[in-house]
Amino acid sequence: MKHAEQESSEMTFFEHLDALRPHLVRGALAIVIVGIAAFLCKHLIIDTVLFGPKSADFPTNRMLSWIGAEWAHLAAWLNATFGTAFDTDVAAFQIASDRFQVINTSLAGQFNLHMKISLMAGIALAMPYVLWEFWRFVRPALTPREIAGTRWFVASVSLCFFAGLLFGYFIMAPLSINFFANYQVSSEITNMIDIGDYLSTVILVSMACAFLFELPLLIYFLTRMGLVSAAFLKRYRRHAFVVLLIISAIITPPDIFSLILVVAPLYGLYELSIRLAARIERRRLREETAGTA
Structure with a gap:
């Protein structure tokens, strides 16, 4: 009788879809609302944020200029003292915003780019709320222990996501722009960068780092499901590197x-994943020992 009641209480596929629909609608609505706000704040989003990495006043670019100046002093001292021939040119460390122009080559290019940027901003900024809606959907199917274990799911995923996003924006994007802007195969060539190429570089590099920073959480859930272990991660440490x-x-x-x-923090995240996996295994062992006692 109990088994029959359990089967009758199980939801069908279409019933799951019906339960998921309001969560999807609310998540999509949040993305649209944030996207509209980003569309209206185009000067802040585009001029200040997205064009920031090409400005000489950007914090990372000021740091690179300082590194370049210090290197020039050190190289000059080494050349004068030991007769070396180190390059003292600091141009490679400075943002080359004056060496290229950002242009638009399509009639509807700026409008389409504005819409794309607004959508990406909506997805990125509404991510915590979308994750919270997803967690609300799966929560009824979880046991009290599983609910306690996923209590910090939304906060943890959001924290890793925005940490990676900031790393990509403040570190990777300026380095990429600085390298390609300074790279010159001939002085006869003038760089005229398409606006789509420039903004795609900033957005894609930042988003790629945001998802790469989710590695510890991915390992956390794979370990909880028993698919990976700390010993497995240690064994394939060199392959992972x-x-x-x-x-x-x-x-x-x-x-x-x-x-x-870039590889240093990513490998640090892998080592953190090993520690998380070992901690989960120790906790599981304690629970199994307490259960058999």
Whole structure:
């Protein structure tokens, strides 16, 4: 009798869809509302935020200029003291915003780009609320222990997402723009960068870092499901480093400084994932020991 009642209480596929629909509607509505707000704040979003990494006053670019000036002093001292031939030109460390112009080559290019940026801003800024709606949908199917274990799901995912987004925006985007703007195959060539290419670089690099920073949480849930273990992660540590190195080489400019600057925090996240997996396994072992006692 109990089994029959349990089967009758289980929801069908279409009933799950009906339960999911209001959460999807509210999530989509949040994205639209935030997107409209971003559309109206175009000067803040585009001029200040998205064009920030190409400005000489951007914090990262000021740091690069300081590094360049210090390197020029050190190189000059080494050349004078030891007769070396280090390059003292600081141009490679400075943003080359005066070396390229951002242009639009399509009639509806600026409007379409405005719509795209507003949508991306809506998705990024509404992410915590969308995740909260998703958690509300799956919560009735969770046990009290699972609910307690996922209590910080929305906050943790959002924190990792925005941390990666800020890392990509303040570190990766300026480095990418600085490298490609300074790269010159001939002095006869003037860089005239399409606005779509420039903003796609800033947005895609920032979003890629945002999702890469979700690695510890991914490992956390895979460990809870029993699909990976701390021993497995330790065994394939070298393989993971090579994979992260390849990913970093893809999303960074082809210079060793940018590569190290990206692969270091990514590998740190992998090591953090190992510690999280080991902690989960110890907690599971304590619960199993307490259950058998």
